[in-house]
Amino acid sequence: MKLRAYPVGRLSGATTVPGDKSVSHRALMLAAMAVGESRIAGLLEGADVLSTAQALRHLGVAVERATDGLWQVQGVGVGGLREPDRPLDLGNSGTGARLLLGLLAGHPFTSFMTGDDSLRSRPMARVSEPLAQMGAAFVTRSGGRLPLAITGSNELMPVRYQQRVASAQVKSAILLAGLHAPGRTTVIEPQASRDHTERLLRHLGATVALEPLPDGGQAVSIVGQPELAAAALRVPGCASSAAFPLVAAALVEGSSLRLDGVGLNPLRTGLLQTLAEMGARLRQGEAEDVSGEPAGWLEVAAGPLEGVDVPAARAPSMIDEYPILAVAAACARGTTRLNGLAELRVKESDRLAAIADGLAACGVRVEVGEDSLTVHGCGGPPAGGASIDARHDHRIAMSFLVLGSAAQAPVTVAGAETIETSFPDFAGFMNRLGARIETVG
Numbered sequence: 001m002k003l004r005a006y007p008v009g010r011l012s013g014a015t016t017v018p019g020d021k022s023v024s025h026r027a028l029m030l031a032a033m034a035v036g037e038s039r040i041a042g043l044l045e046g047a048d049v050l051s052t053a054q055a056l057r058h059l060g061v062a063v064e065r066a067t068d069g070l071w072q073v074q075g076v077g078v079g080g081l082r083e084p085d086r087p088l089d090l091g092n093s094g095t096g097a098r099l100l101l102g103l104l105a106g107h108p109f110t111s112f113m114t115g116d117d118s119l120r121s122r123p124m125a126r127v128s129e130p131l132a133q134m135g136a137a138f139v140t141r142s143g144g145r146l147p148l149a150i151t152g153s154n155e156l157m158p159v160r161y162q163q164r165v166a167s168a169q170v171k172s173a174i175l176l177a178g179l180h181a182p183g184r185t186t187v188i189e190p191q192a193s194r195d196h197t198e199r200l201l202r203h204l205g206a207t208v209a210l211e212p213l214p215d216g217g218q219a220v221s222i223v224g225q226p227e228l229a230a231a232a233l234r235v236p237g238c239a240s241s242a243a244f245p246l247v248a249a250a251l252v253e254g255s256s257l258r259l260d261g262v263g264l265n266p267l268r269t270g271l272l273q274t275l276a277e278m279g280a281r282l283r284q285g286e287a288e289d290v291s292g293e294p295a296g297w298l299e300v301a302a303g304p305l306e307g308v309d310v311p312a313a314r315a316p317s318m319i320d321e322y323p324i325l326a327v328a329a330a331c332a333r334g335t336t337r338l339n340g341l342a343e344l345r346v347k348e349s350d351r352l353a354a355i356a357d358g359l360a361a362c363g364v365r366v367e368v369g370e371d372s373l374t375v376h377g378c379g380g381p382p383a384g385g386a387s388i389d390a391r392h393d394h395r396i397a398m399s400f401l402v403l404g405s406a407a408q409a410p411v412t413v414a415g416a417e418t419i420e421t422s423f424p425d426f427a428g429f430m431n432r433l434g435a436r437i438e439t440v441g
């Protein structure tokens with residue numbers, strides 16, 4: 001499917017964005033591990049989360065969407081999943097695959113897991129290695145990739161595991177396995193990554209502790225074998241999805257936009273900090289508590305942006321926002337330097353290459369390093385006029401549709417169906433704000 005974004009004059013409105021993808025996966029999985037029925041409001045109904053729901057069904061969990069839009073999960077308790085009678089297909093979802101491996105590690109049966117072209121190319125050794133240390137067994141394709149088979153154990157050992165990269169997916173997989181092990185399982189992260197798993201585990205009654213370490217890292221631990229209580233849960237709006245309309249409104253002259261109920265977890269707000277440093281006219285409301293997560297409103301109005309240097313230390317708090325930040329940088333005055341981007345090479349696509357190639361095709365001067373990107377801003381609308389391949393990557397697709405909305409000439413994105421993984425009806429959402437994004441033949 002091809003979408004084309006035409007340059008537009010002004011975006012405006014007050015609305016909400018779909019539920020947070022990270023929180024939605026965790027809400028389904030932890031509700032499955034609780035005892036009793038949980039009801040989840042605001043669940044993201046994107047393809048990634050639906051893959052997780054389907055995998056849980058194949059593992060014996062009743063997961064249904066009720067007519068009122070709430071999702072009902074009949075929890076089976078920690079260790080209560082059943083052997084699936086078919087391969088688990090997690091589609092495009094790295095989070096779904098890696099977190100589910102954490103749960104499967106604690107169950108004494110064999111599961112087969114696969115995914116789409118993108119997911120089958122992504123590294124899984126980063127989770128299979130610690131889970132194997134705890135007692136799970138794996139047979140994987142070369143490089144530890146999917147398809148793979150995992151045989152879990154009901155005698156998992158708690159570990160103290162030092163992560164090489166700050167990855168919330170790896171941390172979460174280990175903590176979810178730790179649910180099944182006796183005693184304390186600890187993950188040491190070099191830098192704090194998003195803590196949705198920890199917050200939700202606590203919210204459902206588990207004991208999770210955090211110890212800051214002198215080198216800037218932290219030790220996160222869970223006490224295993226708790227009884228998790230079923231609950232009424234609400235998923236906040238997705239900060240990573242909000243980033244697309246926010247940047248679009250910051251760039252398209254005359255725009256003003258308000259988004260309500262957006263997740264404002266401080267480990268996800270690096271983009272807001274960066275946009276503020278670039279001079280964006282951005283305001284943020286006071287956060288309320290939504291099932292253990294802070295959420296509130298955001299307002300943005302269009303205005304000129306200046307290039308900035310974004311330090312590597314900020315990467316974990318905006319890891320999914322570099323594609324759209326690069327679009328903002330392309331329209332800014334001056335140079336933006338982005339550092340510490342090695343992890344972007346193993347996302348849904350090699351995002352560093354996809355951003356650099358796409359910007360260059362749109363007439364923006366860029367320099368790409370092993371783990372860095374320099375964007376020479378156009379000081380206004382870039383040329384655009386290019387055709388971009390989404391490379392199975394929803395965030396690449398949405399970023400270049402935003403660029404097209406703020407460019408001199410339309411931008412076409414091929415493979416745009418991938419947007420369904422995280423932001424169903426993105427084009428309709430943007431068009432209601434005044435964008436012109438159309439399907440082309």
Ligand code: S3P
Nearest residue numbers: 022095166167168169170319320
């Ligand atoms: C996610 C963690 C991040 C992020 C991904 C979602 C999560 O990945 O890029 O989109 O929900 O835990 P890493 O943990 O690999 O950095």
